[in-house]
Amino acid sequence: MKSLPLNLAVLLLVGCGANNTPPQAPLPGKDTSATLSTLETGAQVIQSRPPVEAISAYLDGFHFYSGDKNGQMEAHHYVTVLNEEVMQAVIYDGNTKDARLMGVEYIISERLFNTLPPEEKQLWHSHQYEVKSGSLVAPGLPAVADKALMNKIVNTYGKTWHTWHTDRDKTLPLGIPALMMGFTGEGQLDPALLADRDRRLKIDTQEIKARRADILAHPVAEGANAWQRGEVIQLKRVQGSGEHGHGDTAHFGASEKSENQKQP
Structure with a gap:
């Protein structure tokens, strides 16, 4: 980690806080064979994995589907710091060895976010509330390291798929x-999800x-959190129905507005 102080980098690397959240869905398929297990073990010993070894922080938070605030889930982020203004995270549904890889998140500084064109900003969400509310955590980190890390994250913006x-x-x-x-505000996150995580x-x-409380959060930059303005973006098939509706919530195409999604 080139862009964080050495003492914080070490704390991030040695922090604990895993092996307490198994995968959330069963996995079809046969058990791993002895042959494949041997190959896996050999590869771990022989091959280098620089991108994986560069992961240096573990963050736990919550996401919801753009356009469907009822579709909420816990998300375990394993973060690589690329430079002072750009991070990337792989996201899992748990923190055990067999956790399912759910997606990715790109994290950029407020300065870089403000350089984006308006249509790109619609894809990004703010982190101010997540940090200040305590819903985004770094499991296992001492309080001093947690404070330093969250000071870096509080005014950043994320794009998550x-x-x-x-x-x-x-x-x-x-x-x-x-x-x-x-x-982005109180009353949005399912309290049962939060209580179970805690x-x-x-x-x-x-x-x-x-x-x-003393972490300085800037006002959210214009253009972020587009869902609050009813600007809901999701991919959709050219033919066929979408996958991501929940209950009576519709599946939305790019920049399609919904009267039901204008306010949190």
Whole structure:
């Protein structure tokens, strides 16, 4: 990690906080054979994995489908710092060895976000509320390291695509990718999801929120969180129905507006 202080980098690397959230969907297929297990073990010893080894932080938070605030799920982010203003994360549905890879998130600074064209900004969500509310956490980090990391993240913006919708009881990565958003205010996140997360990770979101009270959050930049303005974006097939509706919520095409989604 070239862009964070050395002491914080070390803390991120040695922090714990895993192996308490197994995958959320069953997996079809035969058990791993002895041959494949041997090949896997050999590859781990012989081959290098620089992009994987560059992952240096673990963040746990929550996402929802753009256009469907009822479709909520916990998301385990494993983050690589590319430079001072750009990070990337692989996202899983758990924090165990067999967790399902759900998607990816790209994280950029406020300065870079403000350089984006208006149509691109619609794809990005803010992190101010997630950090200040304590709903975004870094499991296992000491309080000092957590504060330093969240000071870096609070005014950033993320673009997130999920490719395996394990919350919809899909045992394989079926369907098309979905654009995800982050929560922006009180009363949006399902309290049962938050309580279950806190129980497993042995944390208290309200205590974390209080510790972060002095973190400076800028006003959300214009153009982010487009779903709050009714500008809902999702991919859709040229023919056939979409995968990402929940209940009576429709599946939306790019920049299609919904009267029901204009306010959180």
